[in-house]
Amino acid sequence: MSERAQEWVFWIAATILVAMIVHLGTIYLLPRVVMMRALDRIGAVNTMHVGKRPTAASRAIVRPSPDIVYATCPYDLSKGPLRVTAPVIHTSYWSVSAFDANTNNFFVKNDQQTPTDSIELVVVKHGQAWPKLDAAVERVILFSPSEKGLILFRAVVDDDKHLPAIETALHQARCGTVASAPKLR
């Protein structure tokens, strides 16, 4: 091979290498970037945001369901575990789900799997001690794979008549940071 041809092979190989690094890097980072943007758009962290029933004027998220009212809590566990409490709606499909910073859905429970009137979730990250808890309340402890993530409530409006009750119930949902219990020695 001539020196000139060798040089060409080198530069082409370098281009392919750069392309592969950029391609794999963007594929890896894309879910994180999409999720961080979605969390930013929702608003303040460790706070419950109750949406309105979507209409043609709803332009925040593509393909919203006009039959669902959503409530969301973007969380950040850096200042302590997250405590979420909410009434369970039993009149139609209701679910609570949790997504990590990499878009993975790591938890979901619907109304049929939750016979109680209310649910309490405590979300902790790896290595974080959970708070002191009242023994009496029905609760789920969730280990979040990432420090940031999202808790999402869905409630189906099966009948317009049920909308006020569904909205009232969603507005009773709360989320906030709680202090970790001191670690046991």
Added chain:
Amino acid sequence: MHVALKIAGVVVAGVSLGLAATWVVTSRGGMGGSVADGPWKTSLVTGSSQSDPYTRARVALHGLLALKRDETIYYTATTDNEDHPLDGHCVYEIRGRDPSARWWSITAYGDDDYLIPNDEDLYSVSASSIGRAQNGTFHIQVGGLNVHQNKVDANWIPTGTKSFSLTLRLYNPGPDVALDPADAVLPSLKKVSCP
């Protein structure tokens, strides 16, 4: 200087190629793992373990915050039964009976992926709003005008006059559907008339 130019060329070409490859694999084929049941297409991967990075990237772009398929199945139709793209100038008819699920809805979306503005604020038909015949079957008019003068037809979804798509959501689908979404008994979607 010559070498610096070559390095710059490699970086520009490499970055462009890398981004183009990412665009191609994430924009083609929706969420991936796609199956079709007549005009209704769905993905098998939303909310699942999503172990490979490609699947995760596609889902992040096209189905963010979607649930796994024993919770909700999302079918989307962009064509009618005969594979013609859905056109807001035409009138279509959905015929069938309730799919196997706890609750279902069919919603029309504009070509911008948002709900279509209309005077009646009507965007979807659902298991609880639909009117059925005595034998349990139903038919839904998709597009065209409201056929009733003074009251809104419960079995009608307005579509505007541009291209549109429909999403059929099954909440807590029957175990048979969750296991094999391509084999579910779903309503047909037929073109009735075009001006």
